[in-house]
Amino acid sequence: MTSGQRKSIPGRPRSDTTRQAILDAxxxxxxxxxxxxxxxxxxxxxxxxxxxxIYRWWSGKAEVVLEALTSNAARAIPxxxxxxxxSDLYAFLRATFRAGRRAGIVPVxxxxxxxxxxxxAFAEAFRTRFLExxxxxxxxxxxxxxxxxxxxxxxxxxxxxxxxxxRGLVGHAPLNDALARELTDLLT
Amino acid sequence: MTSGQRKSIPGRPRSDTTRQAILDAxxxxxxxxxxxxxxxxxxxxxxxxxxxxIYRWWSGKAEVVLEALTSNAARAIPxxxxxxxxSDLYAFLRATFRAGRRAGIVPVxxxxxxxxxxxxAFAEAFRTRFLExxxxxxxxxxxxxxxxxxxxxxxxxxxxxxxxxxRGLVGHAPLNDALARELTDLLT
Amino acid sequence: MTSGQRKSIPGRPRSDTTRQAILDAxxxxxxxxxxxxxxxxxxxxxxxxxxxxIYRWWSGKAEVVLEALTSNAARAIPxxxxxxxxSDLYAFLRATFRAGRRAGIVPVxxxxxxxxxxxxAFAEAFRTRFLExxxxxxxxxxxxxxxxxxxxxxxxxxxxxxxxxxRGLVGHAPLNDALARELTDLLT
Amino acid sequence: MTSGQRKSIPGRPRSDTTRQAILDAxxxxxxxxxxxxxxxxxxxxxxxxxxxxIYRWWSGKAEVVLEALTSNAARAIPxxxxxxxxSDLYAFLRATFRAGRRAGIVPVxxxxxxxxxxxxAFAEAFRTRFLExxxxxxxxxxxxxxxxxxxxxxxxxxxxxxxxxxRGLVGHAPLNDALARELTDLLT
DNA sequence: TCGTAACCGAGACGGTACGTCGTGTCTTCAG
DNA sequence: CTGAAGACACGACGTACCGTCTCGGTTACGA
Numbered sequence: 001m002t003s004g005q006r007k008s009i010p011g012r013p014r015s016d017t018t019r020q021a022i023l024d025a026x027x028x029x030x031x032x033x034x035x036x037x038x039x040x041x042x043x044x045x046x047x048x049x050x051x052x053x054i055y056r057w058w059s060g061k062a063e064v065v066l067e068a069l070t071s072n073a074a075r076a077i078p079x080x081x082x083x084x085x086x087s088d089l090y091a092f093l094r095a096t097f098r099a100g101r102r103a104g105i106v107p108v109x110x111x112x113x114x115x116x117x118x119x120x121a122f123a124e125a126f127r128t129r130f131l132e133x134x135x136x137x138x139x140x141x142x143x144x145x146x147x148x149x150x151x152x153x154x155x156x157x158x159x160x161x162x163x164x165x166x167r168g169l170v171g172h173a174p175l176n177d178a179l180a181r182e183l184t185d186l187l188t
Numbered sequence: 189m190t191s192g193q194r195k196s197i198p199g200r201p202r203s204d205t206t207r208q209a210i211l212d213a214x215x216x217x218x219x220x221x222x223x224x225x226x227x228x229x230x231x232x233x234x235x236x237x238x239x240x241x242i243y244r245w246w247s248g249k250a251e252v253v254l255e256a257l258t259s260n261a262a263r264a265i266p267x268x269x270x271x272x273x274x275s276d277l278y279a280f281l282r283a284t285f286r287a288g289r290r291a292g293i294v295p296v297x298x299x300x301x302x303x304x305x306x307x308x309a310f311a312e313a314f315r316t317r318f319l320e321x322x323x324x325x326x327x328x329x330x331x332x333x334x335x336x337x338x339x340x341x342x343x344x345x346x347x348x349x350x351x352x353x354x355r356g357l358v359g360h361a362p363l364n365d366a367l368a369r370e371l372t373d374l375l376t
Numbered sequence: 377m378t379s380g381q382r383k384s385i386p387g388r389p390r391s392d393t394t395r396q397a398i399l400d401a402x403x404x405x406x407x408x409x410x411x412x413x414x415x416x417x418x419x420x421x422x423x424x425x426x427x428x429x430i431y432r433w434w435s436g437k438a439e440v441v442l443e444a445l446t447s448n449a450a451r452a453i454p455x456x457x458x459x460x461x462x463s464d465l466y467a468f469l470r471a472t473f474r475a476g477r478r479a480g481i482v483p484v485x486x487x488x489x490x491x492x493x494x495x496x497a498f499a500e501a502f503r504t505r506f507l508e509x510x511x512x513x514x515x516x517x518x519x520x521x522x523x524x525x526x527x528x529x530x531x532x533x534x535x536x537x538x539x540x541x542x543r544g545l546v547g548h549a550p551l552n553d554a555l556a557r558e559l560t561d562l563l564t
Numbered sequence: 565m566t567s568g569q570r571k572s573i574p575g576r577p578r579s580d581t582t583r584q585a586i587l588d589a590x591x592x593x594x595x596x597x598x599x600x601x602x603x604x605x606x607x608x609x610x611x612x613x614x615x616x617x618i619y620r621w622w623s624g625k626a627e628v629v630l631e632a633l634t635s636n637a638a639r640a641i642p643x644x645x646x647x648x649x650x651s652d653l654y655a656f657l658r659a660t661f662r663a664g665r666r667a668g669i670v671p672v673x674x675x676x677x678x679x680x681x682x683x684x685a686f687a688e689a690f691r692t693r694f695l696e697x698x699x700x701x702x703x704x705x706x707x708x709x710x711x712x713x714x715x716x717x718x719x720x721x722x723x724x725x726x727x728x729x730x731r732g733l734v735g736h737a738p739l740n741d742a743l744a745r746e747l748t749d750l751l752t
Numbered sequence: 753t754c755g756t757a758a759c760c761g762a763g764a765c766g767g768t769a770c771g772t773c774g775t776g777t778c779t780t781c782a783g
Numbered sequence: 784c785t786g787a788a789g790a791c792a793c794g795a796c797g798t799a800c801c802g803t804c805t806c807g808g809t810t811a812c813g814a
Contacts, residue, residue: 011789012779018791036306039769050792055771110305113357117302118224123359131358154361155351155370162350163343165357169301170319171311173342182343186374199758200810206760227800238761243802388783388785412682415774426787431776489733490681493674494600499735507734530737531727531746538726539719545681545729546695549718558719562750575763576805582765603795614766619797755814765804771797778791783784 014057021047022054023068030065031104035111038065062115062122065108070129079137085145086188092141093160093180100168100175110169135161148188156187202245209235210242211256218253219292223299226253250303250310257296258318267325273333274376280329281348281368288356288363298357323349336376344375390433397423398430399444406441407480411487414441438491438498445484446506455513461521462564468517469536469556476544476551486545511537524564532563578621585611586618587632594629595668599675602629626679626686629672634693643701649709650752656705657724657744664732664739674733699725712752720751 025047029038040061044051058064077099080091100106112130116123135157142153149156160183167173213235217226228249232239246252265287268279288294300318304311323345330341337344348371355361401423405414416437420427434440453475456467476482488506492499511533518529525532536559543549589611593602604625608615622628641663644655664670676694680687699721706717713720724747731737 008781009789010781010787012791014790015779040771041769044792048792050790050794051771052773052793053791056790060771114302114305117298117357127358127360131360151370151374155367155374158351158354158361158367159347159371159374162352162354163346164350166346166350166353169305169353169357170315172315172319173346179343179346182339183347186339186343186347196812197758198756198812200812201759203760203810228802229800232761236761238763239802240762240804241760244759248802390785394786416776417774420787424787426785426789427776428778428788429786432785436775486681490678493678493733503734503736507736527746527750531743531750534727534730534737534743535723535747535750538728538730539722540726541730541733542722542726545677546691547687548691548695549722555719555722558715559723562715562719562723572807573763574761574807576765578764579805604797605795608766612766614764614768615797616767616799617765620764624797753814756812758809758811760807760809762806763804764806765802767801767803768799769801770799773794773796775793776791777793778789780788780790781786783786 018047018049018053019057022049022064023071025049026061026064026068030068030108030111035065035108040064059121060119062112062119063125066112066122066126066129069105069108069112070133077137079141081144085142085148086184088141088144089188090180090184092138093183094177096164097175097177097180106168113165113169131161150187159183159187206235206237206241207245210237210252211259213237214249214252214256218296218299223253223296228252247309248307250300250307251313253296254300254310254314254317257293257300258321265325267329269332273330273336274372276329276332277376278368278372280326281371282365284352285363285365285368294356301353301357319349338375347371347375394423394425394429395433398425398440399447401425402437402440402444406484406487411441411484416440435497436495438488438495439501441484442488442498442502442505445481445488446509453513455517457520461518461524462560464517464520465564466556466560468514469559470553472540473551473553473556482544489541489545507537526563535559535563582611582613582617583621586613586628587635589613590625590628590632594632594672594675599629599672604628623685624683626676626683627689630676630686630690630693633669633672633676634697641701643705645708649706649712650748652705652708653752654744654748656702657747658741660728661739661741661744670732677729677733695725714751723747723751 022043025043026038029042029046033042038061040051040054043049043061043064044054054064058067077092077095080088080095082088082091112122112126116126138157138160139153142149142156151159163179163183164175167175167179173179210231213231214226217230217234221230226249228239228242231237231249231252232242242252246255265280265283268276268283270276270279288297300310300314304314326345326348327341330337330344339347351367351371352363355363355367361367398419401419402414405418405422409418414437416427416430419425419437419440420430430440434443453468453471456464456471458464458467488498488502492502514533514536515529518525518532527535539555539559540551543551543555549555586607589607590602593606593610597606602625604615604618607613607625607628608618618628622631641656641659644652644659646652646655676686676690680690702721702724703717706713706720715723727743727747728739731739731743737743
């Protein structure tokens with residue numbers, strides 16, 4: 001019955017207060033001065049924490065920011081359910097794009113994607129702890145209408161998130177409702 | 189009236205030998221130790237050049253690598269012309285993906301895209317000196333068959349390059365002929 | 377009957393096992409890696425003790441090592457008594473130097489003397505709990521022959537221990553029998 | 565005739581301004597907050613120098629302070645020459661003790677001696693660049709009167725500097741004229 | 753032919769951030 | 784209250800790159 005009740009581990013337990021302070025400080029700093037000018041020292045100082053404490057639980061600022069992003073917000077965009085793929089997909093894309101435009105998360109996400117290119121270990125973390133969740137959300141939506149899609153699920157996901165990230169990263173065109181419209185039309 | 193032709197500038201002219209040595213050294217180093225562990229010092233040392241010489245002509249390692257990439261190779265993938273969009277687009281995508289898989293340029297491109305996220309000035313350079321060229325190549329192809337495309341040219345470009353970059357950056361799936369096939373089918 | 381001795385203090389009494397384990401661990405570590413690379417953490421770990429336990433009873437590694445040194449050994453060099461100052465002093469010095477050369481205590485003493493320079497509180501402890509004992513031993517010897525000494529007792533002590541420590545700390549010359557001989561001749 | 569003209573070394577030459585600024589800053593800081601609380605960062609900051617510049621030329625704060633001490637001052641106590649050993653030695657000792665009492669160099673010297681105990685490399689530097697100079701000064705004096713000394717030159721030096729350092733390091737008694745008198749009487 | 757000016761190599765410089773280490777305090781659970 | 788365990792705030796360390804600077808030395812051109 002796996003009655004496994006937690007073996008009480010010895011020693012002082014991790015301070016959740018400090019953990020939260022660090023995550024908050026990270027988000028604040030990133031918001032104020034931007035990701036590249038955010039430093040581990042800076043986060044520690046603002047959080048009233050020691051640098052060591054940060055390095056004990058995270059491997060660097062990228063991981064801290066990633067966790068801050070994914071934990072502070074149960075940032076779930078609710079999946080629409082309007083009965084057909086066209087409507088649901090359009091609603092999903094509009095909502096996603098709008099969420100991106102609203103808060104200052106987009107530059108942070110771009111920076112994390114950048115970090116992932118420069119640091120293989122972080123790439124893995126970013127993929128499994130962030131990207132795949134988003135992918136899975138859309139995948140669930142698509143799976144509801146298996147035969148209304150003009151291409152395979154995998155390619156549909158790559159097309160949607162590809163266009164999304166590509167416009168975001170390159171910045172040559174906005175993520176607006178028109179794009180949502182066109183992608184929807186293309187895929188259904 | 190200084191009739192417009194270049195006044196011969198005084199002083200020692202720029203050494204093209206050195207320029208080439210720097211670009212070569214940059215590519216070599218990036219190939220050997222990867223972009224993040226490549227340093228301006230390292231490039232200078234390997235090229236037998238002074239650091240100042242690099243900073244005189246480029247703004248940093250990103251620009252050097254970018255120029256090395258775009259200059260060393262007349263890296264033109266010849267545009268196919270098989271008579272219809274389906275064939276041309278498929279050929280184009282296959283050739284592009286294969287070029288990417290072959291040499292070690294892909295990690296470098298990923299790194300440059302990363303750099304562009306962290307440095308606005310370089311982002312501009314990367315966009316105009318690299319990304320737009322690729323975009324324009326495909327755009328020319330698409331413009332030959334204005335009515336065989338299932339979406340606008342702009343979105344088609346974003347879909348193609350989006351999927352391409354997304355798979356490349358995230359690395360969750362390969363850039364293979366199957367993707368070329370599916371994208372072609374989707375867009376035509 | 378508990379007649380009037382120590383009121384029994386509440387709580388768990390100090391573990392003498394642990395105390396000894398800490399002192400032993402300290403001496404071992406100092407012997408193995410040297411004083412500067414010995415850390416409080418290291419001592420605690422090797423002793424199977426908590427750091428807090430160390431800080432509860434000592435003020436830092438210097439005090440631990442000092443106590444280890446002075447307690448583990450009833451390191452009394454027996455005072456010679458040969459009947460005249462020359463013989464006694466020479467015997468004393470020879471024995472002292474030899475004791476120093478034998479075991480690995482000398483580097484530790486040097487390190488403690490160093491620590492005393494950097495930490496006023498420890499300087500006091502080192503002086504009263506170690507240095508003065510040695511001084512007092514020789515002083516007793518000297519006082520037996522008050523009129524065979526060519527200088528005051530205080531200066532004689534400083535000359536003997538001065539030369540001793542000076543050669544030990546600087547290391548430009550050995551603490552050998554020749555020195556014992558010359559010092560004896562000089563002082564008597 | 566060994567006409568050895570300096571081979572011109574390439575690169576920017578070492579900045580003597582910076583070197584001096586660092587040495588000055590080191591002495592100031594040591595004077596203000598004491599040696600143990602002086603940090604390399606602190607020195608660099610006050611000198612307006614980069615930390616790297618310090619580590620390029622010295623191995624740590626101990627070496628910087630040592631050089632500051634030995635270079636900033638042609639701190640030569642002039643050798644007395646009064647015609648006989650008793651007078652000269654007494655004069656030398658009095659002058660030495662007084663010099664020590666006057667400025668705040670004594671604590672620094674104690675700290676350097678401490679450092680030498682904890683760092684073998686620095687010990688060597690301290691010995692050859694400081695201690696031996698002092699030794700040699702007194703040795704010269706002694707050598708003028710080879711037969712007025714009651715012991716060998718080497719032991720005389722150890723007795724004098726031994727008593728001096730011992731009283732300085734332990735601090736149980738002052739370095740005063742009485743000690744100078746007694747040492748002189750003992751040795752002559 | 754000689755001066756001026758920009759080039760080039762080398763490498764020192766001021767600076768910022770990094771990640772690690774040791775200290776001494778604290779907070780948990782177990783005796 | 785002691786003690787093991789270990790997290791915590793703090794502060795210094797030494798290193799790595801950055802982008803700028805300052806040397807001596809080298810081309811080129813034009814006076």
